Amino acid sequence: MAEADGDVTLDALRTALRSANSVFVLTGSGISAESGLPTFRGVGGLWRTHRVEELASPLGFARDPELVWTWYNERKAAHVRAQPNAGHYALARLEEAIGDFTLATQNVDSLHLRAGSKRVLELHGNLREARCTGCDARRRFDADGLPLDQIEHFCGGRFRPDIVWFGEPLPPAVWREAEAAAARADVILVAGTSAIVYPAAALATHYNERAFVAEVNPEPTAISGRVDCVLRSTAAELLPQLLGDLELPRPT
Ligand SMILES: NC(=O)c1ccc[n+]([C@@H]2O[C@H](COP(=O)([O-])OP(=O)(O)OC[C@H]3O[C@@H](n4cnc5c(N)ncnc54)[C@H](O)[C@@H]3O)[C@@H](O)[C@H]2O)c1
Ligand SMILES: [Zn+2]
Incomplete structure (x- = not known):
């Protein structure tokens, strides 16, 4: 683990990326902080008044x-209302340059997709659809949300957000893909997550002892002591900087 000199660690990550065939990225709510969305722990609103x-x-x-x-x-x-920030866009650009690229996110805000990322695994679901607890029917909802008088479904079930809640398993197919991508990666980039919500956090360090693992986070996290390089900066500052001088060849 190296934290002393930001340029040296950034160069180490660039070097690892230049020779990487396979890259796995894990993001959390911190990557959307600079888009104005509160992180899990830094939040206001109902998180504060409700458990x-x-x-x-x-x-x-x-x-x-x-x-x-x-x-x-x-x-x-x-x-x-939020817009993807420079960190989201930088990851979408990185994907274009890497043959085997997978981005797993704990976020449900769709900002990676809106920034143009394609291989996105939404580990905790998304807020684009609701699904019925009774019959699994699905319906999309937009900025206005789901009208409260339409929660009840005629089958006797209720529409719920298509989100993985506490105590629920992650969608198995999505999880398997994420595990496999983490295991085969040459570089694992972890950005904007405190790495304490499991099982998602395990993707950073539990599946691959060979990969070069880098963390982008202004604060220390649960995995800071176990990664190859720590970049103490925000995602919107650091990720464009990383890409700036990278000059990756495009995959053929
Ligand atoms: N945007 C969203 O979709 C959203 C928002 C809040 C919570 N969540 C959910 O909350 C859970 C919490 O886990 P988590 O690890 O994602 O969130 P977390 O709140 O536990 O951790 C956020 C991390 O981001 C870091 N951070 C803050 N600003 C940053 C920046 N500008 N750049 C880079 N890093 C920054 C913090 O230091 C912290 O380590 C997840 O299950 C997630 O599904 C999602
Ligand atoms: Zn139903």
Whole structure:
């Protein structure tokens, strides 16, 4: 682990990327902070006045679906108002230069997709669709969110956000793809996550002992002591800088 000299560590990451055939990126809410979306721990609004289980768990939803949808509708509106930042765009550019590139995100804000990333694994779901707890019917919703009088489905179930809540398993196919991508990567880039929400955090360090692992985060995290290079900077500052002098060949 090297933290002393930012330029040296950035160069080490550039060198690793230039010879990488396969790159795996793991992002968390920090990458969207500079788009104006609050991180998990730095938040206001309902996170402050309600326990997380009330807003983001199957039990909380069963107890008060209107409260849960009010919260997610607010978040959806914030996501739609937000714009991808330079960090999201830099990762979309990196994907164009790497033959085997996978981006797994814990975010549900769709900003990677809006920035042009293509191989995106949304580990915790997304806020584009609702699905019925009874019959699995799906419906899209937009910036206005899901109207509270349309939560109940005629089958007797309820529409819920297509989000992985606390205590729920990750979507198995998405998880398998993420595990495989992490395992075969030559470089693993971890940006904007505190790396404490499992199993997502395990993708950074548990599947691959060979890869060069770099962390982009202004604060120390649970994995800072276990990675090959730590870049103490924000994603929107550092990722464009990283790409700036990288001069990667385009895959043929
Ligand atoms: N935008 C979203 O979709 C969103 C927002 C909030 C929470 N969540 C959910 O919250 C859970 C929390 O895990 P997490 O690790 O993603 O969030 P977290 O709040 O635990 O960690 C955020 C990390 O980002 C770092 N950070 C803050 N600003 C940054 C910046 N500008 N550039 C780079 N890093 C920055 C912080 O130092 C911190 O380590 C996840 O399950 C996620 O699904 C998602
Ligand atoms: Zn139904």
